[in-house]
Amino acid sequence: MKLIVTGGAGFIGSALTLHLLGEGHDVCVVDSFTYAANPDSLKPAEANPRFSLQKLDIRDVAKIADLVAATKADAILHLAAESHVDRSITGSAPFIDTNIVGTYSMLEAARGFWSTLKGEASKAFRFVHISTDEVYGSLGPEGFFVEDSPYDPSSPYSASKAAADHLVQAWQRTYGLPAIVANCSNNYGPRQFPEKLIPLTILNALSGKELPVYGDGLNVRDWLHVEDHARALYAILTKGRPGERYAIGARSERRNIDVVNAICDQLDKAAPKAHPHRQLIAFVKDRPGHDRRYAIDPSKIERELTWCPVYSFETGLAATVDWYIANPEWWEPLLKRL
Ligand code: NAD
Numbered sequence: 547m548k549l550i551v552t553g554g555a556g557f558i559g560s561a562l563t564l565h566l567l568g569e570g571h572d573v574c575v576v577d578s579f580t581y582a583a584n585p586d587s588l589k590p591a592e593a594n595p596r597f598s599l600q601k602l603d604i605r606d607v608a609k610i611a612d613l614v615a616a617t618k619a620d621a622i623l624h625l626a627a628e629s630h631v632d633r634s635i636t637g638s639a640p641f642i643d644t645n646i647v648g649t650y651s652m653l654e655a656a657r658g659f660w661s662t663l664k665g666e667a668s669k670a671f672r673f674v675h676i677s678t679d680e681v682y683g684s685l686g687p688e689g690f691f692v693e694d695s696p697y698d699p700s701s702p703y704s705a706s707k708a709a710a711d712h713l714v715q716a717w718q719r720t721y722g723l724p725a726i727v728a729n730c731s732n733n734y735g736p737r738q739f740p741e742k743l744i745p746l747t748i749l750n751a752l753s754g755k756e757l758p759v760y761g762d763g764l765n766v767r768d769w770l771h772v773e774d775h776a777r778a779l780y781a782i783l784t785k786g787r788p789g790e791r792y793a794i795g796a797r798s799e800r801r802n803i804d805v806v807n808a809i810c811d812q813l814d815k816a817a818p819k820a821h822p823h824r825q826l827i828a829f830v831k832d833r834p835g836h837d838r839r840y841a842i843d844p845s846k847i848e849r850e851l852t853w854c855p856v857y858s859f860e861t862g863l864a865a866t867v868d869w870y871i872a873n874p875e876w877w878e879p880l881l882k883r884l
Contacts (some may be wrong), residue, residue, distance in 0.1 A: 548572045549783075550619045552604055552652060553626030555579060557738040558676065558772055560587035561820045562623060563597070565776035572596045574617050576610070577626065578603040581883050586876050594620045605643060607651040614659040621672035621783055624652050627707070630695070630741055631680075634703035635834060645706035645744035649675070653717045653725075660723060666826045673725040674783055679768070680704035680727060691729070692843050693791045695701030700835040711791075724788035728779060731795040731842045735772035735862065736869040740877055741884060743767075743802065746861070748820045748870045749877060754820040757810070763803030766839040771857035781851040782833040795842025796855040803827075808860075825826065 549566055553559040564571045564796035578581055579601060591597040602609055604626045614622065626642030626648060628634065628641045656673045663671055679831050682691045683698030699705040718725040734744045747757050776795045786792060820826060861877050870877065
């Protein structure tokens with residue numbers, strides 16, 4: 547297939563790009579290279595003749611439409627977004643612009659091209675929108691998010707993603723665009739920008755800095771390794787049904803404090819400089835609108851698309867800590883942007 551991946555220079559987009567190239571497809575990455583992008587994340591793809599890169603803002607609908615037509619794309623996997631909840635609280639404008647207007651622009655470009663396709667090509671076209679479980683708001687101590695859980699976003703980030711999900715559904719229902727929405731839980735793994743909990747904690751701990759934990763540290767997230775996410779998105783692309791949504795998670799609920807403790811314990815073994823690392827933990831004022839618990843029931847994607855995660859949280863986290871220790875040249879330049 548000829549595939550377009552928006553946001554392909556980001557954390558999940560780069561992992562997905564490498565996975566799709568590994569499956570033998572042509573991949574054109576579209577990315578405007580915001581602070582969150584790292585061209586080094588795509589280095590392993592550079593020598594592959596099936597890989598290409600376009601520095602383009604997804605809000606530029608005319609240029610995006612030209613690109614989709616020139617690429618003769620079989621599918622678009624749309625990941626480009628502003629993705630950090632804390633930033634959405636201090637400055638929501640780029641979240642509205644990129645996540646909502648940008649998704650509108652991608653949908654219009656996709657619809658324009660798709661409407662020129664005939665027969666099998668028209669039926670086979672896919673627009674896969676990558677979203678989050680945060681659109682569903684917060685869970686109490688019991689229960690799980692499923693595909694038809696009611697939308698109830700709490701942060702400007704999750705509200706902008708919820709708006710984008712609704713646009714995708716509307717383009718599917720109104721125009722028949724063969725679109726699919728994927729709502730996944732918190733990702734972790736190599737090449738994640740060091741403002742997110744896991745890489746932030748690893749890098750602060752490596753340099754003996756405080757490890758900030760919001761509130762009482764008892765907020766629960768459901769962790770998914772980025773390579774398992776990439777495999778899930780590939781299953782959705784190749785086997786998913788247009789008009790459907792799929793909730794993706796690895797049944798790996800952990801309290802934030804337990805995640806930070808696990809990183810500390812792993813670093814005590816792997817990089818014992820600041821041993822014991824748990825002494826660096828500092829509880830800080832909670833984030834406003836901080837959802838208490840997220841947890842996904844992934845039964846639908848497991849059953850219908852025969853996907854299941856390869857990593858347990860323990861093996862995935864240990865591999866992630868080791869990756870950050872081994873790859874300072876990837877993250878050192880990013881620390882200057884924080
Ligand atoms: P990221 O911040 O690492 O990467 C986002 C990429 O999008 C960057 O390369 C950035 O340059 C690009 N981008 C931003 N604005 C753009 C624009 N206007 N035009 C073109 N490119 C632009 O994000 P991520 O963590 O890889 O997340 C990817 C997608 O997955 C997002 O849509 C996010 O909402 C969703 N998601 C992420 C998680 C997670 O845990 N990281 C969980 C669920 C869903």
